[in-house]
Structure formats: structure tokens, C-alpha cells
Amino acid sequence: MNDLIEFDETQGLFHLHNQQISYLMAIEDFGLLSHLYFGPAVAQYHGQRRYPRRDRGFSGNLPGAEDRRFSPDTLPQEFSSSGAGDYRIPAAEIYQANGSKATDFVYQGYQILAGKPQLAGLPATFVQDQAEAATLVITLVDSASQVALDLSYTIYRQRPIITRAVLVRNQGQTPVRLNKIASVQLDFPATDLEVISLPGAHVRERQVQREKIGYGVKSFASRRGATSHQMSNFISLVTPATTENQGAAYGIELVYSGNHALELEQDQLGQLRLVAGINQADFSWQLAPLEQFQTPEVILAYSDQGLNGLSQAYHHLLKERLVRSPWQNRPRPILVNNWEATYFDFDEAKLRPIVDQAAELGLEMFVLDDGWFGHRDNDRSSLGDWVVDQRKFPQGLTHFTNYVHQKGLKFGLWFEPEMISRDSALYHAHPDYLLAAPDRQPAPSRDQFVLDLGRAEVRENIYQQMAAILATGQIDYVKWDMNRHFADLFSDALPADRQGEVSHRYMLGLYALLERLTQNFPQILWEGCSGGGGRFDAGMAYYMPQIWTSDNTDSVARLAIQWGTSLVYPPSLMTAHVSAVPNHQTGRTTSMALRGDVAMSGMFGYELDLTKLTPAEKQAVKVQIATDQQYRALVQQGDFYRLSAPETPAGCAWSFVAADRSEMLAFAFSELSQAQPAFQLIKFVGLDPQRQYQDQATRQVYGGDELMNLGLYRPVASGDFQSWRYHFRAL
Ligand code: GLA
Numbered sequence: 001m002n003d004l005i006e007f008d009e010t011q012g013l014f015h016l017h018n019q020q021i022s023y024l025m026a027i028e029d030f031g032l033l034s035h036l037y038f039g040p041a042v043a044q045y046h047g048q049r050r051y052p053r054r055d056r057g058f059s060g061n062l063p064g065a066e067d068r069r070f071s072p073d074t075l076p077q078e079f080s081s082s083g084a085g086d087y088r089i090p091a092a093e094i095y096q097a098n099g100s101k102a103t104d105f106v107y108q109g110y111q112i113l114a115g116k117p118q119l120a121g122l123p124a125t126f127v128q129d130q131a132e133a134a135t136l137v138i139t140l141v142d143s144a145s146q147v148a149l150d151l152s153y154t155i156y157r158q159r160p161i162i163t164r165a166v167l168v169r170n171q172g173q174t175p176v177r178l179n180k181i182a183s184v185q186l187d188f189p190a191t192d193l194e195v196i197s198l199p200g201a202h203v204r205e206r207q208v209q210r211e212k213i214g215y216g217v218k219s220f221a222s223r224r225g226a227t228s229h230q231m232s233n234f235i236s237l238v239t240p241a242t243t244e245n246q247g248a249a250y251g252i253e254l255v256y257s258g259n260h261a262l263e264l265e266q267d268q269l270g271q272l273r274l275v276a277g278i279n280q281a282d283f284s285w286q287l288a289p290l291e292q293f294q295t296p297e298v299i300l301a302y303s304d305q306g307l308n309g310l311s312q313a314y315h316h317l318l319k320e321r322l323v324r325s326p327w328q329n330r331p332r333p334i335l336v337n338n339w340e341a342t343y344f345d346f347d348e349a350k351l352r353p354i355v356d357q358a359a360e361l362g363l364e365m366f367v368l369d370d371g372w373f374g375h376r377d378n379d380r381s382s383l384g385d386w387v388v389d390q391r392k393f394p395q396g397l398t399h400f401t402n403y404v405h406q407k408g409l410k411f412g413l414w415f416e417p418e419m420i421s422r423d424s425a426l427y428h429a430h431p432d433y434l435l436a437a438p439d440r441q442p443a444p445s446r447d448q449f450v451l452d453l454g455r456a457e458v459r460e461n462i463y464q465q466m467a468a469i470l471a472t473g474q475i476d477y478v479k480w481d482m483n484r485h486f487a488d489l490f491s492d493a494l495p496a497d498r499q500g501e502v503s504h505r506y507m508l509g510l511y512a513l514l515e516r517l518t519q520n521f522p523q524i525l526w527e528g529c530s531g532g533g534g535r536f537d538a539g540m541a542y543y544m545p546q547i548w549t550s551d552n553t554d555s556v557a558r559l560a561i562q563w564g565t566s567l568v569y570p571p572s573l574m575t576a577h578v579s580a581v582p583n584h585q586t587g588r589t590t591s592m593a594l595r596g597d598v599a600m601s602g603m604f605g606y607e608l609d610l611t612k613l614t615p616a617e618k619q620a621v622k623v624q625i626a627t628d629q630q631y632r633a634l635v636q637q638g639d640f641y642r643l644s645a646p647e648t649p650a651g652c653a654w655s656f657v658a659a660d661r662s663e664m665l666a667f668a669f670s671e672l673s674q675a676q677p678a679f680q681l682i683k684f685v686g687l688d689p690q691r692q693y694q695d696q697a698t699r700q701v702y703g704g705d706e707l708m709n710l711g712l713y714r715p716v717a718s719g720d721f722q723s724w725r726y727h728f729r730a731l
Helices: 306-321 348-361 397-406 425-429 456-470 496-520 555-565 592-599 615-637 704-709
Strands: 005-008 013-017 021-027 033-040 092-096 105-114 133-142 147-156 161-170 176-188 194-199 209-212 216-222 231-238 249-255 260-266 272-278 285-287 292-294 297-303 335-337 365-368 410-415 477-480 525-528 546-548 574-579 603-607 639-644 653-657 663-670 692-695 701-703 722-730
Touching: 005 105, 005 133, 013 133, 013 147, 021 147, 021 161, 033 176, 033 297, 161 176, 176 249, 176 297, 194 216, 216 231, 231 260, 231 272, 231 306, 249 260, 249 272, 249 306, 285 292, 285 496, 297 306, 306 639, 335 410, 348 365, 348 397, 348 615, 365 477, 397 410, 456 496, 555 574, 555 592, 574 592, 592 615, 592 663, 592 722, 603 615, 615 653, 615 663, 639 663, 692 704, 701 704
Parallel strands: 335 365, 335 603, 365 410, 410 477, 477 525, 525 546, 546 574, 574 603
Antiparallel strands: 005 013, 013 021, 021 033, 092 176, 105 133, 133 147, 147 161, 161 292, 161 297, 176 272, 176 285, 194 209, 194 231, 216 260, 231 249, 249 297, 260 272, 639 653, 653 663, 663 722, 692 701, 692 722
8 A cells, every 4th residue: 555546445446646636446347447537636535436337238248247237338447358348449459379359358456566667678757766656556367368467557746647558468378469559548438528639740740739529439640650740649638628727638648759549439428438559550469478568658647727737747747757868957058050051062171160150159069960971962872871971071070070179069960870771881781671571672761761670780780880989979969860751561580470560679679779879878968850850759758858849940830830849848858940041941031039039949059051141140149149048947947838829819929937936938929910900918827926027128027916817918010920038037
């Protein structure tokens, strides 16, 4: 027994609770584990949510049942079986040696652990001390196959968070095949919940979509081998009345970077089932006797303070108990990246003036992007050959990194470690290292192919190549890119009946490689990237404290991208850069001020040719750098609030509030200007209503209650694409 987790033996009832949330489940007839409740904390449960009994036509019963009013097809459950009379989407589908996929998981026992055990080989949230959380492990067993499921639930003491994962153990005599194994199932009684998801595309990631849930099955998924730009592995369930600051909001977020599916089914009675985990498409896993399979973790959160409340729960957890980098709370260097400045067309002589200019303007790091290795003059060659191109750096890379360091700048370097070009030495030496099906040409994407990272020798090769460069001690930052999705799911290293394991084995291999590199080179600032924000997820954040949010650097497009990303991910994870105009992705021209304010709302930098700036722009850059240095701790460590959404009449606005509520930085943005516009108010949130705050620009003093309840009129925009900054300090 534990003060966070109770088991009532007589009622067969589990209750996980803290000051904020309760999670309840019960052992029912036939040992089925039912889900009773997840929501605001209750002190005690008096049995009122036991599922009512009623005979529902065409919802059958379990073998031996006498009470026709009890059916697995209607009961809200913790982890449903398949082929045993529950016709809703199953959480597991397990084929046995005899060809049957029927399972009937029945309660066997439980264990309560202090703290939170780590998941073998997978990224996961953690605890720093055992008292901070407790973990309940409930074991269900299917007696015919002797497959056991350990369902684990960790509840944090101070957070409205429960993490879940499932360990499958084959205790039988014969192998079984996992066709589907979810990380979580969550059943809700009949509701009018709506779902918020984050669909997108390359250069248009994480656009907020909110919709009603009707009857039928809906799936938010990726089978691209990566989290994807196209559909994030997060959804939120909200009531129709839920807004940014009010109402109930549930969050479901996978800690995984590969294929995912978050499925919803509203059943015949209006009840809602959620099942989420590794996408069953392109997945099947052989489990020999005594073998185990660990699912990825899922983070469940609940807030009754609307979407901002939900986001804060995630932001704090990810910043405090997922990201492990020593850079998490260090000021992140303001960088200039040469990608949009030069693309592939550079050499040391051409880069030096950019470095000189960066130093002169007060930047803190120079990042050398794609094209420095092999003979890569375009995107058709050299991936896999992590050796400096002597044509571009005739005196070697160290000659250049020394130059950068002597100028007082840190040095960052781009890699795309998971890929191979056919035009590469690596391919000529190891044509079998890429994922490709026998007797078929693998399908190119950006003219490149995916390395089979499930193979230890492939990982070893890439590790050694990268470590040789990182061990020089010259590299302060690494941008880890990944620029295509998977098509040819076949590994030379696996037998025919294990080809369904390729995608997940790839992820395990990737995580092993990331673990080794980030642990052996912990002082490097690692930044994740996948054609911008194609793998922006909690799995990558475990290894890397920041991720390139999007290849779209247009500040207007970025408002919606950063807004959607902030639903789950804190600004400390999002990198954002000022780039040249007309913008390379949208062709739009915006002011330096707007570009600065949008980029400063994340981890700040530049992505342009500094030598081409006008004197006035250079002056603006100097001011921006000083401004970012002044505010970056607040942006990185403060609480982020969405105030008003992009593309609304009021226009986008957001704020950063210090943990002790002594300071607030807020930005308001306008998009297209209008004739005779309505006057729009900006109302701040998260301040202390009892304190007085001074506007640092006007010296005017307001109560926190005034700023939150009355708000201020926003200036009226004259011209398109404007931004305003507000900075308040408590007196
Ligand atoms: C991806 C990244 C870009 C850049 C290019 C280089 O698209 O997202 O920032 O590094 O690759 O090829």
C-alpha cells in the first residue's frame, strides 16, 4: 500500500490519486479489469460507478455466464481482449501457434512499487526520487496461451499525470505473434467529448484540428516510420465548452518516434474507447517462450483549467522529467545556420565572412549545415560518408572550427546519420545496409535510402564515424536530421517470419544509437530535426533538449505551427530562426521586428546570409540579440500561455510568465490589416491577482487582476503582419 495507490481487497478496487486527479478501476466478474474513472481527484469511492447490468441485444457473454446482463462488449475496460465477444477496437491482437487470435485476459495479481521503473531500451519519463511517484503493476493472464500482460500505471505526486505502458510476457510453451499491442486503452462512459489533433504536412506542421466524435472508428496515425509532419502522436479529448483557460481536457501523448495510431471508437451506446500505441499496420512481432515485449510509454494528463492547464502539465513534465540534457536549463546559444544562406554552395572561404559577421553582431554559435562531407554538392550523394569534403575545407574541418572558436563562437555541425545515398563509399562497401526488399528496387525519396538501424553492425559503423568527429572536442552542437520516410520494410538480417518487426527494431536501434552518442558526448547540445518538425515528439526529447520546429521559417506561418506545437511541447524544445525575405518557403515579406518576435518565442537564432544584411538590418540584429539575451531565461523556463489563436479577428497572442509570477513577457501579432477594425482586447493570464505589475515600456502600473480581467486594448495595426511586445514586472 502506498499513499498514492490504494487497493481495496473487498471491492476489488484500485484507486490511484493525488491532490489533482483520481484513476479508478475494478476487478469484475470473470476477472475482467474494468475502467471506472479518470478525472478530478476524489477522496474516496463508494461503488457508484460500477457498470450497470443490462442485457443488450447482440452483445454476448463470456463462457459459463449465467447473467446475460454482463457483456465484455459494453463494459468499459482497462485492456480489452480480442475474439472474445468485445466487438470494439481491441488493445491487443495476439496470434497463437495454433492460429487462434482469441485471448481472454483475466486479472491475476498486482504489485505496487515506489517511484517509477525505467523502460528497457525505450525513452520514458523518470523520477528523481522514489517518493515523487508510485507505480502500480497489474498482471492479466490469458490462460489458454499463457501470455501475461503487466499493465503499469505511474502516478506522480505533484502532477495531474499518469503514465502507462505494457509488458507482454510469453509464459507458454509455444511462440506467439503480436499483431497489435497498444500502450493504453481508455474507455469513457457516453459523452459528448470532442477530439483535438495535430495534423499537418512538411513546412505546415501541427495545425490544430478540433472536431466532434461521431459513431464509428477514427484513427490519428502514421505509418511512415516516423512520428511524421502529417499527424502527431498526441490528441486531446475536451468537452464542447472547453476553452484555453476553462473546462476539462484530457491529453494522450506517446513517448515514441515511430509508427503510431491513436484510435477512437464511439460504440453503440455512445461510449468512447481510446486505444493508442505502435501502429498495427506494418507491425507483427514474434515472441518465443520466455521472451518479453515492452510497449512504448504513454503520458495521460488531465486538466480542468482548459487547454493551457493541460499544456502546462505536459510542459513541466517534459522539461523536468523527460529531457535529460545538461543543456535543459542552460541558456541556448544564439546561432546562425548557413542552410538558407548558402544551401550546398559553400566552402571555407565563403563561410568565413559569415562567421566574421556573426561575431561582429554578437551571435554565439555558427552551425554548418548539410553539404560539408563526402562530395555532397546537392542532395543526391554522400549520406553515410561522414568525412569532411577536402574540396570545401582544403585544410580540414578543424582548421575551420578553430577559426570559428577563435572568433568567440561555438561551432555546430549537421548530420543525417540514419540515411545512405547510393552514391557513397558506404553504399559501395555495404550495399546491404539499407532497407530494401529482395529482387526489388527500393523507392527513393530525396534520392536517399534508410539505413537498417535494427542491425548492430550498421549502428556501429555510424557510431564510429560520428564519434571520430565528435571526439575532436571541436563540436559544440549537433543537428540530427532525418529527411525521408520508410517505404521498403525489409531487413536482410531478419528471417521471413520476422519482417513485421523491421519498423520497431529500427526504432529500438535508433534509440540505442542516440543513447550511446548522447551519453558519451553529454556536453554537446543536440538538436533533433526531420525535414523541420517531422519527428517532434517526446521520444526524441528524451535525448535532445531542442528540435527544429519546421523548415518553414516564415514568421506568419510559424504562428500557427508554434501555436499547435505548444499544445504539448514547451518553448524550450522549439527552435525558431529569423530568415531572409522574401521568405524561401512562402515568398512572403515581413518586417524584421515580426520575424524577431516570432523567433524569440522559441530558442532563437538566424537562418540567413548575415553578410547580405543592410546596415539598418544589422542594427536590428544587434538589438534582437540583446533583447533575446534579456528574455531567453523567461522564454525557456517560464510558463507559456496561449492567449488568442492565429487567424482569429483578435489575432495571435501568447505569453511567458515567470514561475514566481514576478515577470511576464507577452507578444501580440496581427495578420492581415482591416479597414474599420474592431478594437481588440488582450487579456493576460497566469499573473498574481494580488500584485501590482509595471509595464516596463510606459512605467504604468496595473493590478494583476486588472491585466487578467479588464485587459488592455491592443494597438490597431496599420499594414499587414505586425507584432507588439509587452513586458511587465511585479513591484
Ligand atoms: C532538412 C532540414 C533543414 C536542412 C536540410 C539540409 O530539410 O530540416 O533545416 O538541414 O535538411 O538538407
